[in-house]
Amino acid sequence: MGGHRATRAPVSFRPARPAFDPLGSVFAALLGLGLLALPLVTARPNRIALGTPLTAWSALPLGQALALGAVLGCAAPLLALRIAPGLRLAAGSAALTMLCLAAGWAADHLTPSGDRYGRISPDAGWWLAFAAAGLAAGDGLARLRPSPVLRIGALALVAALAGLILRSGLWDNLSVLREYVSRSDTFGREVRTQAGLALASVAAAALVGIPAAILARPVPALRAALLSVLNVVQTIPSMALFGMLIAPLAWIGRTVPGAADLGIAGIGAAPAFVALFAYALLPVTAATVAGLDAVPDPVRDAARGVGMTDRQRLAQVELPLALPAILTGIRIVLVQNIGLAVIAGLVGGGGLGVYVFQGISQNAGDLVLLGALPTVVMASGAAVLLDAVIDLSRGRAADRTP
Amino acid sequence: MIELMHVSRVVDGRTIVADVSLQIASGTILTVVGTSGSGKTTLLRLINRLVEPSAGTIRVAGRDVRTVPPDALRRGIGYAIQGHGLFPHRTVAENIGVVPKLLSWDRNRIAARVDELLALFRLEPALYRDRLPAALSGGEQQRIGVARALAAEPPILLMDEPFGALDPIIRGQAQDDLKAIQKRYGTTIVLVTHDMNEALRLGDRIAVMDRGRLVQEADPTALVGAPATDFVGALLGRGDRAFQLMALRIVDDLVEPGPAPGAPIMAGTSVRDALAESLWSQRPALPVSRDGVILGRVTRATLEAQGACP
Numbered sequence: 174m175g176g177h178r179a180t181r182a183p184v185s186f187r188p189a190r191p192a193f194d195p196l197g198s199v200f201a202a203l204l205g206l207g208l209l210a211l212p213l214v215t216a217r218p219n220r221i222a223l224g225t226p227l228t229a230w231s232a233l234p235l236g237q238a239l240a241l242g243a244v245l246g247c248a249a250p251l252l253a254l255r256i257a258p259g260l261r262l263a264a265g266s267a268a269l270t271m272l273c274l275a276a277g278w279a280a281d282h283l284t285p286s287g288d289r290y291g292r293i294s295p296d297a298g299w300w301l302a303f304a305a306a307g308l309a310a311g312d313g314l315a316r317l318r319p320s321p322v323l324r325i326g327a328l329a330l331v332a333a334l335a336g337l338i339l340r341s342g343l344w345d346n347l348s349v350l351r352e353y354v355s356r357s358d359t360f361g362r363e364v365r366t367q368a369g370l371a372l373a374s375v376a377a378a379a380l381v382g383i384p385a386a387i388l389a390r391p392v393p394a395l396r397a398a399l400l401s402v403l404n405v406v407q408t409i410p411s412m413a414l415f416g417m418l419i420a421p422l423a424w425i426g427r428t429v430p431g432a433a434d435l436g437i438a439g440i441g442a443a444p445a446f447v448a449l450f451a452y453a454l455l456p457v458t459a460a461t462v463a464g465l466d467a468v469p470d471p472v473r474d475a476a477r478g479v480g481m482t483d484r485q486r487l488a489q490v491e492l493p494l495a496l497p498a499i500l501t502g503i504r505i506v507l508v509q510n511i512g513l514a515v516i517a518g519l520v521g522g523g524g525l526g527v528y529v530f531q532g533i534s535q536n537a538g539d540l541v542l543l544g545a546l547p548t549v550v551m552a553s554g555a556a557v558l559l560d561a562v563i564d565l566s567r568g569r570a571a572d573r574t575p
Numbered sequence: 576m577i578e579l580m581h582v583s584r585v586v587d588g589r590t591i592v593a594d595v596s597l598q599i600a601s602g603t604i605l606t607v608v609g610t611s612g613s614g615k616t617t618l619l620r621l622i623n624r625l626v627e628p629s630a631g632t633i634r635v636a637g638r639d640v641r642t643v644p645p646d647a648l649r650r651g652i653g654y655a656i657q658g659h660g661l662f663p664h665r666t667v668a669e670n671i672g673v674v675p676k677l678l679s680w681d682r683n684r685i686a687a688r689v690d691e692l693l694a695l696f697r698l699e700p701a702l703y704r705d706r707l708p709a710a711l712s713g714g715e716q717q718r719i720g721v722a723r724a725l726a727a728e729p730p731i732l733l734m735d736e737p738f739g740a741l742d743p744i745i746r747g748q749a750q751d752d753l754k755a756i757q758k759r760y761g762t763t764i765v766l767v768t769h770d771m772n773e774a775l776r777l778g779d780r781i782a783v784m785d786r787g788r789l790v791q792e793a794d795p796t797a798l799v800g801a802p803a804t805d806f807v808g809a810l811l812g813r814g815d816r817a818f819q820l821m822a823l824r825i826v827d828d829l830v831e832p833g834p835a836p837g838a839p840i841m842a843g844t845s846v847r848d849a850l851a852e853s854l855w856s857q858r859p860a861l862p863v864s865r866d867g868v869i870l871g872r873v874t875r876a877t878l879e880a881q882g883a884c885p
Binding site: 478490 | 724
């Protein structure tokens with residue numbers, strides 16, 4: 174009996190030992206740091222004045238400060254422990270939601286009624302906590318291994334919630350939305366320009382790059398030449414590329430009949446489009462070459478052996494098998510170009526870069542954010558969406574053992 | 576009927592296949608044996624124009640293959656390779672149905688043919704039809720690979736080490752299946768292998784390739800009895816010759832009248848297996864039966880005599 178107890182003793186200790194999750198602990202520490210040690214918001218009397226950093230306790234009424242403290246205070250220790258992924262997702266989401274509410278509350282609380290010049294914006298503490306909570310929620314979601322369709326659903330849900338918050342007026346007193354109010358007439362157009370530039374340049378790159386890869390791949394010399402030329406293009410800094418494009422595009426706009434009517438000119442959307450297209454070409458082409466290279470030789474051989482023509486082999490065997498790799502290349506350039514399209518603002522091409530560069534020149538950080546935040550949201554949304562599509566395209570060839 | 580007349584294949588000054596002439600009679604199996612680099616795979620791929628000859632002529636059913644467009648030619652010739660080459664993104668049914676689809680068979684006919692072939696290879700159609708290749712075992716993948724090659728009922732089947740990746744037990748089963756199917760459809764088969772025992776077991780005739788040259792072409796008994804060169808002898812493994820010969824013959828025509836003790840052996844048993852049984856059960860003679868009727872007996876002395884050099 175005594176021996177029995179002795180052998181069991183160490184076992185009974187095990188649950189008592191704290192089971193920390195290393196990654197979750199980092200998120201918890203960042204949440205705590207953001208809430209306790211850093212300012213939650215900055216209050217400025219106008220859009221370019223220096224601000225006063227305020228912690229959660231001075232930025233929020235007592236009740237709301239306590240609510241924020243309670244939710245983050247529960248979420249952080251939970252995230253630090255080894256808990257079920259679902260619970261991790263819930264804790265991260267609760268912290269995220271609470272932070273979104275707290276930003277709006279602080280803005281309302283700190284804005285005197287009727288004031289139109291005061292600027293309340295999230296400060297380092299809020300951003301840090303927001304990033305930590307977002308990463309924790311994403312980590313929880315990833316550990317649940319959701320199906321691609323479920324991930325697209327989650328993205329739609331987040332978008333709907335964000336839309337709801339914007340509609341509700343909760344954030345209307347935040348500085349970024351104050352900037353938005355004064356630009357609401359152009360905002361929609363710039364978002365469309367930004368998305369349009371990114372999508373059109375990637376679509377054009379796919380239309381050119383994929384056939385180029387298919388044609389050049391079997392010829393070693395051509396293939397090497399194509400990839401090295403595109404590699405060189407990739408290394409040209411974007412600003413330099415714009416500069417290089419101004420003269421030839423201006424010349425085309427002046428001399429080729431009808432070109433000017435299409436909007437081809439030294440500045441504006443044309444050089445932006447050409448530059449984005451040039452940057453997208455290498456990843457798309459290289460991904461297509463790599464995807465086609467990865468088709469197993471016996472499969473290629475069998476496709477010839479059963480009597481497929483070259484075209485049938487390409488359409489029925491090689492391209493379907495290369496599709497996940499090609500889509501991965503497109504995902505990379507789409508996310509890259511959504512961000513890069515900001516540069517278009519510099520050459521009169523429009524897009525959200527207009528706000529970024531105006532904000533920089535006016536020393537108005539809130540205006541920079543009005544350009545930068547939607548860009549980040551669009552790029553992240555595109556990444557999640559395309560990752561899900563890639564997984565769906567991979568689905569059929571994946572191992573599905575009964 | 577497949578005829579190769581003085582066929583050579585030279586790549587960058589290197590001779591892969593050197594002046595090979597061969598005739599493969601309809602409805603027979605020719606096995607091509609050789610070490611790696613002997614040109615045996617190239618020889619096979621010349622027949623369906625996966626590679627083109629540098630010299631010589633190849634005729635299939637009397638027609639020079641160069642007069643037939645390669646795609647059309649290949650659709651009429653079954654092709655099965657080592658590692659099966661199944662399309663990983665297509666289901667079992669789509670893989671098997673690929674050639675009929677290229678030949679524009681109607682959908683119902685393809686579906687019926689797929690089910691017929693799955694049943695032929697003892698794979699329950701309802702269970703296997705919609706699976707992807709990755710969800711199959713190696714043996715199952717190999718059977719689907721052969722089923723795909725047979726789908727459009729080609730008169731000719733080319734096989735390149737089709738059983739190379741299989742374990743010995745499944746391999747034996749697959750070889751038996753192939754023999755049965757060949758009998759059933761009367762298919763002409765050219766099968767490339769590096770395994771002499773497989774070549775002896777399957778081939779009506781055997782072609783031995785060495786450094787691009789055809790060094791001997793003979794039926795199994797003649798090959799074992801009189802290897803043309805030292806290389807053929809080395810491939811056969813000299814020590815096993817007597818047993819290889821015995822493995823090629825069955826006891827059916829060695830039966831003599833008379834009694835023998837113990838359980839009977841089947842008339843289709845190979846001399847080699849019969850001798851092993853005689854030694855193992857310490858019986859100098861074994862009763863032989865066919866369809867449950869005792870035909871007579873076979874003596875150990877008769878069995879042993881079959882191992883002598885012909």
